[in-house]
Amino acid sequence: MTKVLMVCLGNICRSPMAEGILIHKINQRNLAIEVDSAGTGNYHVGEHPDSRAIATAKKFGIDISGLIARQFTSNDFSIFDWILVMDSSNAKNVLELASSDEDKSKVKMFLEFSDRKDKNVPDPWFGNNNGFVDVFKMLEVACEGFLKSETNFIK
Ligand code: 4NP
Numbered sequence: 001m002t003k004v005l006m007v008c009l010g011n012i013c014r015s016p017m018a019e020g021i022l023i024h025k026i027n028q029r030n031l032a033i034e035v036d037s038a039g040t041g042n043y044h045v046g047e048h049p050d051s052r053a054i055a056t057a058k059k060f061g062i063d064i065s066g067l068i069a070r071q072f073t074s075n076d077f078s079i080f081d082w083i084l085v086m087d088s089s090n091a092k093n094v095l096e097l098a099s100s101d102e103d104k105s106k107v108k109m110f111l112e113f114s115d116r117k118d119k120n121v122p123d124p125w126f127g128n129n130n131g132f133v134d135v136f137k138m139l140e141v142a143c144e145g146f147l148k149s150e151t152n153f154i155k
Contacts, residue, residue, distance in 0.1 A: 002150070003034045005080040006110070007090050011039030011069035013132070014086045014121050016049040018110065018139045020057050020064035025143055036080075038072040040093035045069050050125070056132040060140075077103040084110040084146070087120040113145030114138060 004022065008015040015037035022035050039045075047069045048054070057064045074097040076083065083106045085091045091107060098104045111119040121138060124131035 001032045001034055002082070003036075003080045004082045004084060004146075005072075005076055006035070006037040006084050006086075007040065007072055007094055008037075008086040008121070009039055009041050009090060009123065010044045010050075010125065011037055011041075011071070012044045012047055012050045013053045013124050014135060014139070015039065016064050016067045016069075017053050017057055017132075017136055018084070018086070018143065019067065020062045021060075021136070021139055021143045022146070024062050025147060029147070031147070037067070038070050038076065040072050040090055042071045045071055052124070052129055052132045056129065056136050059133075060136060072097070074099065077106065081106060083107045086110055087123070110142050110146075111138065113149060114142040116141075 006015040006018040019035050019037040026033050026035065049064050049067055054065045072094060077098060083094060085094055085107060091109060094107055095104060109119040111121060116138060121135055122131065124135045
């Protein structure tokens with residue numbers, strides 16, 4: 001089964017929302033894909049997503065309140081087929097832990113699956129709830145693009 005890991009810095013805002021959205025679409029379509037998320041930093045390990053991320057996802061019918069933050073490790077390269085990062089700083093931190101070209105080839109900027117010009121998902125942590133809704137919507141588009149990019153996801 002295809003395994004996808006969403007990665008951001010804290011694993012409490014962007015990547016848990018991306019995980020929740022992708023799982024929701026996978027369940028709706030009965031696809032065979034496993035999804036997880038992680039942060040490159042360890043600041044929030046063990047915590048549930050930011051309350052603003054939980055509230056935003058809930059507004060769109062998705063429950064991410066049960067997710068728990070963990071830190072990305074080099075072992076994730078041996079588990080996941082796709083490592084989808086939210087911004088170029090995440091990409092740099094993840095690639096530093098890669099030990100082969102195969103590892104490196106798994107890492108993609110998530111917004112490469114959307115047609116947004118800026119491929120960085122802005123960090124909504126310091127903003128307000130509007131920032132979270134904007135981020136949610138761009139993640140939603142990229143999730144759609146990701147699922148369309150691979151026909152072998154169909155069960
Ligand atoms: P995330 O947002 O990477 O989207 O989860 C952040 C959350 C917390 C921090 C940074 C980014 N922080 O510095 O604590």
